[in-house]
Every structure is written in structure tokens, then in C-alpha cells.
Amino acid sequence: MAEPIVRLTGVSKRYERRGGKAVTAVDDVSLDVHEGEVLAVIGYSGAGKSTVVRLMNALEAPTSGTVTVAGQDLTRLPEKELRRARQKIGMIFQQFNLFRSRTVAGNVAYPLKVAGVPKAQRDARVAELLDFVGLLERAHAHPEQLSGGQKQRVGIARALATNPPLLLADEATSALDPETTTEVLSLLRRVNRELGVTIVVITHEMDAVRQIADRVAVMEDGRVVEVGDVYDVFSAPRTAPARRFVRSVLHDRPEPDVLERLRHRHPGRLLTVQVTDEPDLQKRVDRAFSGAGVRTELVHGGVSELRERRLGSLTYEATGPEGAVDAALAALRAAGVAVEEEV
Secondary structure (H helix, E strand, O other), X not given: OOOOOEEEEEEEEEEEOOOOOEEEEEEEEEEEEXXXXXXXXXOOOOOOHHHHHHHHOOOOOOOEEEEEEOOEEHHHOOHHHHHHHHOOEEEEOOOOOOOOOOOHHHHHHHHHHHOOOOHHHHHHXXXXXXXXXXXXXXXXXXHHHOOHHHHHHHHHHHHOOOOOOEEEEEOOOOOOOHHHHHHXXXXXXXXXXXXXXXXXXXXXXXXXXXXXXXXXXXXXXXXXXXXXXXXXXXXXXXXXHHHHXXXXXXXXOOOHHHHHHHHHHOOOEEEEEEEXXXXXXXXXXXXXXXXXXXXXXXXXXXXXXXXXXXXXEEEEEEEOOOOHHHHHHHHHHHOOOOEEEOO
């Protein structure tokens, strides 16, 4: 197997505060990013996601551990070589970070100018990138003349200017409306598929994960608590932090206040069945309920698609003779159906 394009090994980052108290933002994280993939790093605010990105591009130095990018240990490089290494890492930001005094073309050209690329080559590369992101006709506009989505497309073009094999996107769609978010995510997927650029997306948004991620890493309190294929993590999270996050972004399980209202309306037992793309799932559910003599009413749930595969959950009110619901639960589990009672 090829070496990962990014490897974090035992990385921690602590900040000293007044009074000598240290705050640990990243705590003993080991994480690989494979060449050509889109990895989403997800978690609640304060989980340490953005600090991980700043460690990957060496804007922050780890307190301990090593950060290797494209075969180079960034923790050992002197500043001059670090600047050269950063040219292989593109970065796009939540608030765009464009130069207001420069035109769209000037913003995209800036990293090429810093890298010493001759003007004729700069101009050709800028035109190529602006055409790729659909902004060639806006080359001479200034950032204040652009919409949020256009600004982010400029940011993507600028991040790609030096042909980096790695692109880091830190909450790149958080400041955008849903329609524009979809457009920007589609562009990032094109960057990955057509240009072969590896992308690390820092996000707390389900749409970003759903549209472009191949794998996902879940963070909580500075630690990576779970890593895996995006569908596997969202359909069957193995850890409690991952389960909490998945439930919060899928919105397919009843929240406590909703559950309380459901209990007032539906006196039976409330059972939540996880929906996946397994064949004959609904037949197995129906067979288990009917075989035990249980009557059901669908009272809550949601099913969506993730990477073109079905995912979600459905909550039923189950009623029947004494022992029937317990028998149905046992039959469901014996049939390989993931089911929980809402208690």
C-alpha cells in the first residue's frame, strides 16, 4: 500500500494560558489521509478540527508528535523549507480571505508571484483556473463585486494556483446559503475527480459529508474517536461520540421534546428501526411485527441518501398482546435488523 499523503502520528497541541494553565486543543491524534481521497473531519465546535488543519499545513507546530505531508516531516523543516512545502498544500477558508485591493485575477496570481513564476506563465495559469471555476469573465472584478459563492470559487482557484496535490478546506461552506453550498461542494468534487487533488474537509455540515466525502474522521475533545468509510460511520457508528454526532446531523431520531409529545399521543412502545440499503429490510421488519401479532404505526423518522445508498431510521408505535412486542424485538434482532426501544 502506498504511503499516505498526510500522516499525523501521536500529535498533540497545547496552548499556554495566563496563570500557567495549559489547554489541549489536539490530544494524541494519529490519522492518515490517503492520496486521491476526500476525507471529512467532523465534530462539534471546539472538537479540535481547525487546529488539525493548521497542523497539517504547519501554520501551527505540534507540542508533540510528527506531521508528515507528501513524504516530508514538517515538524523538522526550517522556516525556509516550510514555506516551500506549503506551496504543495492549498488552503481555502470560511471567510474567503481575499485581498480586497486586488482583482479576481490578482488574487489567484498572488501565490504564483510569491513562488517566482514568470508573468506570462502566471497569466496563463490564472486564465486556466478562472475558466475551471467559471469566473473567467470576472477576472477584472474586485471581491466586493462578487457574491459569497463567487468569492469562494476565487478562493478555490487561488488554492490550486501552484498545482498542490493536497487541498485543505476549513468550514469552506459555512458562510454560504444552501444552494451556493451545493455549487461549491460540486466544484470541490470536480477538483478531486478531474484534477486528482486530495482534499481534507473540516466541517460540521451533513451536506458537505454527503456530497463529497469518501471517508470520515469524527473528533471530540481534541481526539479522533472514529475513522472509516463515510457510509459505515453514519450507518453504524461504533463509538458514543460518533453516535451523538450522527444523530444530531441526520435528524432522523426523535429529540427528547419530540419524544415526550409522541408518548402523550401514542401509549404503545416506541421502537426505532435503522434503515440501510440492505436488501429486503422492510420485508424482514414487516414479517417480525406481523409474526408476533404486533400492530404498528409510523410516528417519526427520516430516510435520505448518502453516497447513493439509503440511510436513516423510522420510529414505530408498537402495540399488541402481552409479550408480543418483546417477541417482535427478538425476531427483528434475529433477522439482523438494528432496532432500539425509545426509553
